Amino acid sequence: MLSSLKDNGADNSDLTSKIMSTLEPVMTEHWPKIEPYANQALAAAHNDETVEMLARKVYPWLPMMLRLAVKEDKFVSLALEHKGPLLAKLAELKNKQNS
Helix, strand or coil: CHHHHCCCCCCHHHHHHHHHHHHHHHHHHCHHHHHHHHHHHHHCCCCHHHHHHHHHHHHHHCCHHHHHHCCHHHHHHHHHHCHHHHHHHHHHHHHHHHC
């Protein structure tokens, strides 16, 4: 897993999709802790500080192998760079939890 997440010249979108696929089970498992931040992030989607705060809150809950491969600052910059898909995933999880 670690070698598949390292950015060895791999396309940034490939790395992002791997991180996003790893993120979904973590967000689902820790949803009660994430929900207040997710609501803030969804309400202020244009606000980079809110998205950054959410990324920093979620990062410690990521699997250890992912945290070894992707440092917190890189994860935060990826979250900011791809906040559209991240916010879409948050909205999808919020809808699943509320159903």
